[in-house]
Amino acid sequence: MFRFIHCADLHLASPFSSWRKLRPQTARELALAPFAAFDRIADTAVSEGALFVVLAGDVFDTSAPSLYAESRFRATLEKLNAAGIRVFWAAGNHDCGALTNSELPANTVRFSGDAPELHTIEQNGRIVASVAGISHAGPGERRDLAALTDALLADAPGFRIGAVHANIDGDPDYEPYAPAPLAELKQGHADYWALGHIHRRRVLCERPFAVYSGAAQGRGVHEPGARGGVLVEVDDAENAALRMFDVQLFRFETLTLDRIAGADDLPALEKVFRSSLPEIKEALFLRLVLAGGSPLNARLRALGQEELTELFLPALRAKLPKADLESVIVNTTGLPNAARREGLAAEVAAVRDSLDLPGIAAALPLTPAELAGFTPAEFAEISREAEELLLDYLAGDLEATR
């Protein structure tokens, strides 16, 4: 039995630039989080007795990482080196030019961008695994890196791992770098494809495994949830078992409150907010979205971002002490004007009474049998809903009803 760890998309030295202006201290904390996340992955490798770690690209956010970023990365590689854990790094679109000509710690292989390489891993003097991979040669990689890598695995000994940063099966949310169809991976020689590029955790298939570990630290509300790496345990019959483990220092989540029409003052709105909060006890950055009709619409819209954050932070902290607000988005609309609505009600009722309902029913694309399927109570309900809808349209903001 042996274990290895697969991770990807660390995006070390990601700038978090959108935070800098408003909250420089927070920007600093966020910028350090990916380094700490990688360090936690290394700690997991050590504590789980992993033989090696596969980095499937976008280790750095940039091909020209700062000396600080490089030194933090090297420190973690050295920690793995000291524990006798090897590291295989297949660079992606973001880090294709990073540390290409630098000497790395003795445990670390950075795959070339020119041609795939194959390395074997021994345990107690016996080869238990082969790792093949190739880096992106430059930004905008269009070669089928999986196919190139697979060719090397054909006669490789032990459990076979292919490491590439690639868009498998053309995920439209991500750039089409190193594209390859999943069918090709399934028919190839690998037992496990360690993939990077897609930031969500995803097991594309088993036998062989084709796995996106996802990013190790979310970088905004577009990357919500728990994140980390994959611990793979391979038994002596080369059956693999996967365990996703979390390392993120912060989580990002979005909470949308779109039923706040009844909250007509601040305490009422705070109460809805508190009771809707997720039970996430760890460090959390929450985006609060207020939507739908609200009697507080105009007063909410009058506030700036800083004021909104200050307004809701105490209620958030009261329930989740480690949470912070990423932002508060006000997408509310006004409630339909009550007085105007009342004035229109009689007119709408008069229209309803003048309608030739049997005639309308006959014109519907329904058979008499289908129409007969509605009970009188259901007809009354449909009629009432239609009336409300018409009143909303006539008296209020159209969006308030959608």
Ligand SMILES: [Mn+2]
């Ligand atoms: Mn990435």
